[in-house]
Structure formats: C-alpha cells, structure tokens
Amino acid sequence: MADQYFELFTNLSILDYGVIMRIAIIGAGMCGLTTAWNLQKKGHDITIFEKESIPGGLASGFREPHWENYVEKFYHHWFQTDAALMELMEELNLRNEVEFKNPTTVMFYKGKFYPFDSIPAAILYPGLGFGINKIRFGFVGLFLKLTKNWKNLEKFTAENWMTKFAGAAVYRSMWEPMMTGKFGEQYAHQVNMAWLWARIYSRTNQLGTYRGGMQNFFNAFTEKLEECGVKIHFNMAVHSVVKNQNSDFLVKTTDQDCHFDRVIITTSPISFLNLVPEIAGSYQEKLQSLRSIGAVVLIVSMRRPLSPKGYYWYNLPKNAGFPFLALVEHTNFVSPSKFNGETIIYAGDYLELDHEFFSLSDKELLKRFIPGFQKINAEFSEDWIIKCWKYTTTYAQPIPFLNHSENIPDIKTPIPGLFFASMSHIYPWDRGTNYSIDLANRLSSVF
Numbered sequence: 001m002a003d004q005y006f007e008l009f010t011n012l013s014i015l016d017y018g019v020i021m022r023i024a025i026i027g028a029g030m031c032g033l034t035t036a037w038n039l040q041k042k043g044h045d046i047t048i049f050e051k052e053s054i055p056g057g058l059a060s061g062f063r064e065p066h067w068e069n070y071v072e073k074f075y076h077h078w079f080q081t082d083a084a085l086m087e088l089m090e091e092l093n094l095r096n097e098v099e100f101k102n103p104t105t106v107m108f109y110k111g112k113f114y115p116f117d118s119i120p121a122a123i124l125y126p127g128l129g130f131g132i133n134k135i136r137f138g139f140v141g142l143f144l145k146l147t148k149n150w151k152n153l154e155k156f157t158a159e160n161w162m163t164k165f166a167g168a169a170v171y172r173s174m175w176e177p178m179m180t181g182k183f184g185e186q187y188a189h190q191v192n193m194a195w196l197w198a199r200i201y202s203r204t205n206q207l208g209t210y211r212g213g214m215q216n217f218f219n220a221f222t223e224k225l226e227e228c229g230v231k232i233h234f235n236m237a238v239h240s241v242v243k244n245q246n247s248d249f250l251v252k253t254t255d256q257d258c259h260f261d262r263v264i265i266t267t268s269p270i271s272f273l274n275l276v277p278e279i280a281g282s283y284q285e286k287l288q289s290l291r292s293i294g295a296v297v298l299i300v301s302m303r304r305p306l307s308p309k310g311y312y313w314y315n316l317p318k319n320a321g322f323p324f325l326a327l328v329e330h331t332n333f334v335s336p337s338k339f340n341g342e343t344i345i346y347a348g349d350y351l352e353l354d355h356e357f358f359s360l361s362d363k364e365l366l367k368r369f370i371p372g373f374q375k376i377n378a379e380f381s382e383d384w385i386i387k388c389w390k391y392t393t394t395y396a397q398p399i400p401f402l403n404h405s406e407n408i409p410d411i412k413t414p415i416p417g418l419f420f421a422s423m424s425h426i427y428p429w430d431r432g433t434n435y436s437i438d439l440a441n442r443l444s445s446v447f
Ligand SMILES: Cc1cc2nc3c(=O)[nH]c(=O)nc-3n(C[C@H](O)[C@H](O)[C@H](O)COP(=O)(O)OP(=O)(O)OC[C@H]3O[C@@H](n4cnc5c(N)ncnc54)[C@H](O)[C@@H]3O)c2cc1C
Pocket: 026, 027, 028, 029, 030, 031, 032, 049, 050, 051, 052, 055, 056, 057, 058, 059, 074, 075, 076, 077, 078, 236, 237, 238, 239, 266, 267, 268, 271, 295, 393, 395, 396, 397, 421, 422, 423, 431, 432, 433, 434, 436
C-alpha cells in the first residue's frame, strides 16, 4: 500500500507541488552529469557518487604534465548530427569550445589504404570494383540515409539484409570487417540491421572534439554543477542501494551511508544487479539477458608521426593480420603541438572478456602491437616510442540482437523511486555521449 502511494506521489509534477527531493546519482559520466544538470534546474537536492577520482566515465581522459591537451582513455569524437550534445553545449555556454574538423578515414584493400570519407573517395575505392557492386552500394546507402523506418529493419540481421540488398560482395568488403571487429565472430552475425541503419543514418564525415580534450569539458561541467549546489563525491564507490520501509533509500558507499528520496543508477546492467540485490522478476531477467562486449586500448606517444599520409582513422579487417581492429592517430585530428610535438596513437579492439589482452601489462600489449605499427609504416622503429598506457573496460558495446527494442529495460525500475539509465538503454543508435545526454533528458522527463 505504501508503495502504491509512493508511486502515485512520484508521478505528480514536482513543480506543481513544490516538492524538493534528495536525489542520489550513481556515476559521474555523461549520463549522470546531465541528469544532475536537468534535475538541479527543478530545484532538487542532488548528490553524485563517483568511484573514480575524475568525472567523464568512459569518455574521461588524462594528460602528461608537459601536454596542453587531455587525451581520452578511449578514442572519442562527436558528429555534427549530435543534436542533444550541441543543445547542452549551448545551454552551458560552451558551444564555442566544440570544434569540428575533417580528418581522413581509410579502408584497407589488398595491402593498401584508401580514403573512404566522401562520395568521390567511395567511388574511387577499389574494394567494391567499378560495376554493379558500386551501384548497389550507392543505392542501399541512399535508401538507408533517407528511411526512418528502423523498426522494420530490426527483424533482420545486418548480414542477411545487406547481403540481400547490397550483395554478398559489398557486405563482405564493406560491412563484415566492421561488424566482426566491433562485435567479434561470436556476435557479428547476430546484430540486427536497425543498429547498422542508425550508424549510416546519423553519422557525418566532419568530426568534433572539445578544445583541450573532452576531460576539459567534464571538468568545466562539474564546476558548473557545483556552482549550482550539486554535491559530487569522487573516489566514493557505492556498494548497495536498499529501499527502506519508510520508502526512502539507503545508499551505502565506501565512506558513509546516506538517505535519499530517489536514486538514479547510471552504471552497467551487471553493476546495477550487484548494487540492488533485491531487484527480481522479469526486470532482473531482462538485465541478465543483455549482452555486451569489452574493449582494450593501448595509447602510445611517439617521437614521429606513424601514418605516412596523415590519416586519422584506419579501419582494419581482422583477416588482414593486424593485432588490433582500429588504429587511430589522434594527432592527425588534434594538432601534435597540443602534446608538445608528440604523436598520439590509439590501437584498440572490442573483445570478449576472457581474451588474454585484458590481462597483459601495457608493455606486453605493446610488444604484440608493434608488428601492426610496422605494417602501417615500414619505416617505424621502436625507438620512436616514448610511453604507452593501457586502458580496458568490460562494458564497451552492448549487443543488439533481433527485435532488440523488446529487450530494452525500462528507465523506471519496478522499485518505485529507483531509476536506471545505461548504454544498454540506447537504441537503435550506437552508444555515444550524445545519446547519453538524450537518455538523461528522457530520464529527467519521466522523473
Ligand atoms: C572504445 C570506446 C569508444 C567510444 N567512442 C565514442 C565516440 O567516439 N564518441 C562518443 O560520443 N562516444 C563514444 N563512446 C561511448 C561513450 O564513451 C559512452 O556512450 C558514454 O561515455 C557513456 O556515458 P554514461 O554516463 O552512460 O556511462 P559511463 O561513462 O560508463 O559512466 C558511468 C560512471 O559510473 C561510475 N560508476 C560505476 N560503478 C560505480 C559505483 N558502484 N559507484 C560509484 N560510481 C560508479 C563509473 O566510474 C563511471 O564514471 C565510446 C566508448 C568506448 C568504450
């Protein structure tokens, strides 16, 4: 009965009834910070708990003392179509700090790299030949750019749909390497076509970043939140969230136990289940059935540029023998002058959690990756390397299976007053900081 009253109460408009709530947000990533921003505007009393020492979550970064810019731990950029992000930047008066550039993305074909970031470049790309395949690729690409009917596409796997409409040769040459690289052999064939549609539909060639690196943005955002009265506790992991008899929540952290009226969790589904052991029934089953893949990334600073032609993003098919899926020369996107003249490289892969790369040290991983650098540039020599850093995450990319819209968990959990928002709630779009903001906006409106 008490729960029913609480449910009724939580559905009332806060502004209409002037209720100020004590709200805990777990996680100071893009979703947690944006949710805090939205809810403090409604006058609530917000506390954020973050287990790390800095804000930004998966998009956070670090810098060496002699660098001007931060570098993200995992390669990050924005797209011109990232509407929720741009709106937030405007609102925070930080829009002028976002800069867009046109770095070159390349595809691999028979031992060589070819630019693939404009229509003329696509026409010249030899991987598709010059006949019917190129025409089919063009028509299918145009259809996917124009249609909005993604719901129909989630009934098919990307592999089956693309093979049928673009042809097996186009799928194998263009999409299969990306699907296998991103989801591994185990899942690549099961990912639905709506996910691939969303990538093609929403992405632009121009790529954006924040002046000084994305960590600069998160630091500025955190400062603004604190100025507005939001309390942020870093280095404070939450261990459990328990609903009390009197309908408030006990949030247990490494340092203290605190009481809140409502709690918003922005971690992975697995962490959510650990934090809230009392969650049960179909909601628990839904979270348990979600699948995701991890990522391992090595950042290397070098004395000289690696890419002989100044390319930014190398798409590498797994069967081409590279020890990583993506090679990203960050300093062909952001000037090396921001890193004291050093070249910054990312080499990374999306991997199953039992992959040995997770347990290798940064130096061991570097050893595995060096032959890949030599394949990119035959002149590469180990004495170009200054330093390397390894970053891993067990939750990098949710897997969208057939009819995935039915698997998305509700933001409102069955426990009244407890909300959950994660990358697994983002669909059909590929997870990204823009969509974490969009998710935070949705969360704030159902709140
Ligand atoms: C390899 C890779 C490349 C990517 N590339 C891009 C890109 O180019 N562009 C883009 O926009 N996005 C990109 N993304 C996705 C982007 O990073 C995420 O979509 C976004 O950062 C998710 O934000 P979030 O707030 O939902 O989650 P997170 O960033 O994961 O934030 C959750 C926070 O919760 C904290 N936390 C977890 N458990 C606890 C606990 N028990 N107590 C307290 N705190 C806790 C974590 O430390 C973290 O800070 C990429 C991601 C990866 C992995």
